[in-house]
Amino acid sequence: xxxxxxxxxxxxxxxxxxxxxxxxxxxxxxxxxxxxxxxxxxxxxxxxxxxxxxxxxxxxxxxxxxxxxxxxxxxxxxxxxxxxxxxxxxxxxxxxxxxxxxxxxxxxxxxxxxxxxxxxxxxxxxxxxxxxxxxxxxxxxxxxxxxxxxxxxxxxxxxxxxxxxxxxxxxxxxxxxxxxxxxxxxxxxxxxxxxxxxxxxxxxxxxxxxxxxxxxxxxxxxxxxxxxxxxxxxxxxxxxxxxxxxxxxxxxxxxxxxxxxxxxxxxxxxxxxxxxxxxx
Numbered sequence: 206x207x208x209x210x211x212x213x214x215x216x217x218x219x220x221x222x223x224x225x226x227x228x229x230x231x232x233x234x235x236x237x238x239x240x241x242x243x244x245x246x247x248x249x250x251x252x253x254x255x256x257x258x259x260x261x262x263x264x265x266x267x268x269x270x271x272x273x274x275x276x277x278x279x280x281x282x283x284x285x286x287x288x289x290x291x292x293x294x295x296x297x298x299x300x301x302x303x304x305x306x307x308x309x310x311x312x313x314x315x316x317x318x319x320x321x322x323x324x325x326x327x328x329x330x331x332x333x334x335x336x337x338x339x340x341x342x343x344x345x346x347x348x349x350x351x352x353x354x355x356x357x358x359x360x361x362x363x364x365x366x367x368x369x370x371x372x373x374x375x376x377x378x379x380x381x382x383x384x385x386x387x388x389x390x391x392x393x394x395x396x397x398x399x400x401x402x403x404x405x406x407x408x409x410x411x412x413x414x415x416x417x418x419x420x421x422x423x424x425x426x427x428x429x430x431x432x433x434x435x436x437x438x439x440x441x442x443x444x445x446x447x448x449x450x451x452x453x454x455x456x457x458x459x460x461x462x463x464x465x466x467x468x469x470x471x472x473x474x475x476x477x478x479x480x481x482x483x484x485x
Contacts, residue, residue, distance in 0.1 A: 207349070214278030218291050221275045229271025233264065240267070242484050243470040249479070250399035251465075265466035269319040276319075280326035281353025294327050298436030301421060302332055302379060310374035310418040312409070314439065315425070316385050316457045317469040320432065322353070324425040325381060328434055329357035335373045336361045336381040364388070367412070374416035381423075384409060384450070385457050387477050394447060395478060398454045404477035405454055410446035422456055426464040 213224055233240060243266060247259050254262070279288065302311055318324060328334055336354065338361045354361055359378075362369035370380050384406040385398075396405040413420050420439040425432065439456065441449050461468045473484050 210274075210278055211282050214275055214282050222272070225272030225275050226268055227271065228274050229268035232270055233267040236267075239270075239471040242473055243267075245484050246470045246472075246474060249401055249475065262466060263470075266319075266468070266470055269467050270471070273319040273322070276323040277353075280322040281349070281356060285330050285357070288327065288330065292323075292327070292432065293430065294432040294434065296328065296331055296434045296436070299331065301419075301436050301438060308377060310377045310416055311379045311421055312374060312413055312416070312418045313379060313381050313421045313423050313436070314409070314453055314457075315381055315383055315423050316460060317383060317472065318425050318467050319469055320425065320427075320467065321469075323432065324423075324434060325354070326357050327432065328381075328423065329359075332379055334358050334379050334381060335370065337364050337370050337383070338362070339364055367408070371412060371416050374412070374418040380418075382409075382412075384453060385474075386472050387474050389477060393477070394450065396447070396451050396454055398474065399458055401475055402478040403454070403475055405450050407446045407450050409453065410441070410444070410449045413441065422453075422460075424460045426460075426467060 216224070240263070243263055244259070247254070247262055247266075251259065251262070279292070315321065315324070325334070325336065334357070336358050338350075338354070351361065360373070362373075370382070373380050387393075387404045388406060390404055392406060392408050393404040394407050395402050397403070398405065409420070412418070420441050422437050422439050424435045424437070427433070439453065441452070444452060473481070475483060
């Protein structure tokens with residue numbers, strides 16, 4: 206399977222979009238559990254959409270899911286030079302990593318786009334980067350994932366090992382950190398996301414206070430088939446943990462709304478508030 210995956214990823218880039226579409230259409234038929242989760246999320250986050258609009262967004266979302274099969278392979282298997290030569294991308298706001306309190310580390314919030322692995326690889330090719338991640342349930346896949354990510358990222362820390370990534374921040378490093386999934390009620394509070402109650406990570410305030418790091422957001426999206434990564438500062442002065450977490454939820458929601466088909470809707474974002482049966 207790995208050989209087939211690598212082989213497909215090393216085909217000419219002109220084939221990749223067709224392969225991605227094919228995979229997406231197959232997954233739309235076969236990945237019934239993922240489809241159900243995405244359907245429920247879209248229904249609750251876009252209550253004013255018609256059935257036709259929901260169906261169109263779901264279809265497009267699965268095409269991006271299929272495309273991510275190739276994009277993840279590119280991120281994990283390609284050499285830097287090949288990515289530089291063959292992937293059309295642009296990073297905006299890179300100066301923010303060095304011009305704003307440059308002696309401090311940068312905690313960089315990101316959203317779960319379908320192409321996040323490629324986002325991270327490209328970003329890490331252009332900046333010294335560390336990441337906070339969650340271990341995969343499969344030991345084999347976890348090993349493949351770690352090896353792929355460490356192709357360019359300097360190091361990864363499990364989200365349950367904050368001392369490791371906080372040490373990086375105190376040393377002035379750039380650390381990627383995602384807060385837009387449901388990790389249960391430990392370190393979370395009930396806040397709004399798409400006007401729904403959602404278990405939301407509250408640790409951002411504590412991390413930046415303890416490390417004196419800057420707080421940034423990196424958005425990623427496709428524009429005319431060109432991958433755009435855009436950094437911006439998140440102003441947080443005077444915000445307590447709850448207000449800052451809500452501000453980040455609102456920011457992520459705004460970015461998702463600009464390119465909704467590219468988001469990872471297959472995650473059970475509301476399982477702690479609406480219950481796991483909501484997705485059955």
